[in-house]
Amino acid sequence: xxxxxxxxxLVLVSINAAFIIYAYKLEDEIKDIHLxxxxxxxxxLQDYPKAxxxxxxxxxxxxxxxxxxxxxxxxxxxxxxSTYPVIAINSNDGVAYPEDNFEGMKKRASHKKYPFVYxxxxxxxxxxxxxxxxxxxxxxxxxxxGKNVIKYVGAIDDNYADESAVKKHYVxxxxxxxxxxxxxxxxxxxxxxxxxxxx
Numbered sequence: 160x161x162x163x164x165x166x167x168x169l170v171l172v173s174i175n176a177a178f179i180i181y182a183y184k185l186e187d188e189i190k191d192i193h194l195x196x197x198x199x200x201x202x203x204l205q206d207y208p209k210a211x212x213x214x215x216x217x218x219x220x221x222x223x224x225x226x227x228x229x230x231x232x233x234x235x236x237x238x239x240x241s242t243y244p245v246i247a248i249n250s251n252d253g254v255a256y257p258e259d260n261f262e263g264m265k266k267r268a269s270h271k272k273y274p275f276v277y278x279x280x281x282x283x284x285x286x287x288x289x290x291x292x293x294x295x296x297x298x299x300x301x302x303x304x305g306k307n308v309i310k311y312v313g314a315i316d317d318n319y320a321d322e323s324a325v326k327k328h329y330v331x332x333x334x335x336x337x338x339x340x341x342x343x344x345x346x347x348x349x350x351x352x353x354x355x356x357x358x
Contacts, residue, residue, distance in 0.1 A: 182290030183298075185346055188306040192285055194248065194278035195261075197268040202276050204246070204300075204307060211242045212301040212310070212337070214330060217291040219251045220267045221258040222353035225294045227319050229271065232295070235315070235330065236275040243299070243334055245275035250286035251294070251356040259356070286355055293352035299333050299343075310337060313348030 183189055196202045204213060214235055218225045236245040253260030261279050268277045280286055289298060299311035310333060317327040333343040 181288055183288065183309055184290075185309055185312060187309050189289075189298075189300060189309060191307075192246075192248075192278075194280055194285065196276045196278055197261075197265045197273075202246075202278055207244055209241070210244055210302070212299065212334075213307070214239065214243050214245045215289070215298040215300060216245060216247050216315075217250055217286055217289070217294055217296040217355065218247050219249045219256075219259045219294045219353070219356075220263050221251075221256055222294045224319055224352035228295050228315055231315055231322060233271070233274060236273075238331075239334065240274070242338075247273070247275055247277045248280050248285060249277065250280035250283045250291065252283075252358045253281070254358075256356050283355075283358060292355055293350040294355060295352050296350040296355075297330055299330055301337050310343050311346055313350050317348075319351050
């Protein structure tokens with residue numbers, strides 16, 4: 160193997176290691192986010208001082224899995240708007256996937272009358288620091304002593320294809336446990352969805 164090839168391999172390993180090192184884990188405190196909403200306004204978690212936490216969902220427009228969960232995400236917002244509001248984030252490459260660009264996001268949010276914010280992570284920095292890989296990919300955040308802490312990561316429930324056949328509502332069950340001051344029983348599940356489209 161040539162020195163050039165070895166050098167390239169080391170660089171790639173270093174880059175991948177950097178992503179792994181800086182990706183959040185369960186029980187980590189997350190930093191605030193500052194991203195543009197489809198209404199043109201910048202949104203921060205600090206904009207929700209009365210919230211008990213957040214349902215952060217990495218999603219998009221074109222993915223069939225994201226579309227399958229769209230109504231359920233709306234329902235989560237309608238149920239938990241005052242306690243655990245939904246923060247939807249689209250990190251997909253809008254050039255390679257035009258349906259997921261900012262204009263596409265605006266149209267989708269307007270057409271579906273999203274009751275939650277739909278933020279554009281154009282740099283993909285937020286998705287990388289969270290370690291998000293799928294759409295949808297959920298991170299349930301709970302406020303503890305002034306810190307925003309990750310309490311659950313993964314899927315919304317256990318059946319993306321058929322809402323009527325759902326047996327485990329992971330996000331709702333986690334919120335119920337936190338509301339009782341209890342530990343979340345299922346802290347992590349496999350997120351089922353399309354891969355995030357990286358640049």
